[in-house]
Amino acid sequence: MMKSIFKTDPSKVECINSIYQMSDMPDKVLDSEDDCYIGYEEIGEGYSGITRLTLPPDAVECSKLIAEYVKDGILLDLACGDGAYTVPCAKLGMKVIGGDISNKMMSLLIERAEKNNVSLDKVMLCRMNALDIPINDESIDCVIANSVLHLISHPEKVVDEIYRVLKKDGVFICFDDAPGRGAYGGNQYYDATGEIYRRYWEYLGKIGIKEKKYSWKFDRNGYCETKFNKEERLISWNHEHVEKVEDIFLPRLSSRGFSAQTTVPEKEHKEALQYALEAADKRFGEGWRKYSVSFTQGDMVATVFTKGE
Ligand SMILES: C[S@@+](CC[C@H](N)C(=O)[O-])C[C@H]1O[C@@H](n2cnc3c(N)ncnc32)[C@H](O)[C@@H]1O
Numbered sequence: 001m002m003k004s005i006f007k008t009d010p011s012k013v014e015c016i017n018s019i020y021q022m023s024d025m026p027d028k029v030l031d032s033e034d035d036c037y038i039g040y041e042e043i044g045e046g047y048s049g050i051t052r053l054t055l056p057p058d059a060v061e062c063s064k065l066i067a068e069y070v071k072d073g074i075l076l077d078l079a080c081g082d083g084a085y086t087v088p089c090a091k092l093g094m095k096v097i098g099g100d101i102s103n104k105m106m107s108l109l110i111e112r113a114e115k116n117n118v119s120l121d122k123v124m125l126c127r128m129n130a131l132d133i134p135i136n137d138e139s140i141d142c143v144i145a146n147s148v149l150h151l152i153s154h155p156e157k158v159v160d161e162i163y164r165v166l167k168k169d170g171v172f173i174c175f176d177d178a179p180g181r182g183a184y185g186g187n188q189y190y191d192a193t194g195e196i197y198r199r200y201w202e203y204l205g206k207i208g209i210k211e212k213k214y215s216w217k218f219d220r221n222g223y224c225e226t227k228f229n230k231e232e233r234l235i236s237w238n239h240e241h242v243e244k245v246e247d248i249f250l251p252r253l254s255s256r257g258f259s260a261q262t263t264v265p266e267k268e269h270k271e272a273l274q275y276a277l278e279a280a281d282k283r284f285g286e287g288w289r290k291y292s293v294s295f296t297q298g299d300m301v302a303t304v305f306t307k308g309e
Contacts, residue, residue: 017103061237061300066144077145083098138164142170166307192291212263
């Protein structure tokens with residue numbers, strides 16, 4: 001069924017650890033005149049911290065809305081990473097193509113599914129480049145591409161690719177931060193993480209190393225509206241979230257898991273981290289790792305872009 005939608009027959013390409021190798025592009029391309037992107041092969045486990053093997057509650061809510069559009073069709077989770085969305089969607093029985101430039105991230109997706117007893121029977125994982133999706137025109141019913149456009153130097157090319165692979169009336173669904181998010185505790189968390197992040201880059205700035213950022217200001221909605229019809233959907237829910245500095249922020253920074261750290265060499269990273277952690281110890285005492293933020297996450301907005309005639 002899925003075979004006919006690919007540009008190349010998957011049985012003709014190498015399959016490593018259940019991941020079809022549909023692209024031979026590098027894991028990341030930095031400082032090139034061509035398209036640049038930051039793949040997460042080296043980031044791996046550092047990305048999700050203690051949430052790595054869980055089904056993230058916001059993604060679980062989003063998956064219910066995705067299911068309404070996918071029905072019996074096919075979902076492409078572009079830049080699926082370690083499976084925050086693919087796994088909840090698979091749990092609802094959807095047919096999913098998970099595509100990412102990083103084999104490592106998709107191996108973590110498999111681990112997340114196993115840990116949660118979610119079958120990947122209807123999931124096909126492919127190493128692919130979002131800038132050149134190895135899928136034929138008008139083959140896919142729904143695409144999601146969470147948290148990836150900012151990592152790419154020409155994100156509009158990815159949107160063009162998404163548009164191309166969608167069937168007529170197919171949808172590209174984007175999830176945005178919760179408008180109803182109300183923090184009720186966490187000043188200490190933000191003070192500590194802000195201080196550490198600032199000090200880390202302060203150290204590196206002095207030796208000429210800067211954050212690597214491509215398209216953080218890309219006007220996704222503006223660009224998508226030139227091609228798609230747009231509709232906003234509210235996902236109503238209420239979720240209490242508590243997170244300590246040591247849960248996600250610290251493991252991510254320590255393992256160079258923020259994409260902005262991608263060009264920081266190991267030695268300079270260790271020095272900057274030590275400098276930042278010492279600054280935090282000095283300012284907050286030893287307890288800052290346990291500082292937590294808590295908030296109620298209210299309604300989420302899903303922007304649904306439909307491909308018209
Ligand atoms: C921030 S993570 C988001 C993962 C997942 N979508 C989520 O919401 O948790 C970004 C992912 O984009 C992938 N990526 C970056 N550039 C890519 C490209 N050109 N093609 C495919 N995947 C890419 C990275 O390897 C990484 O797994």
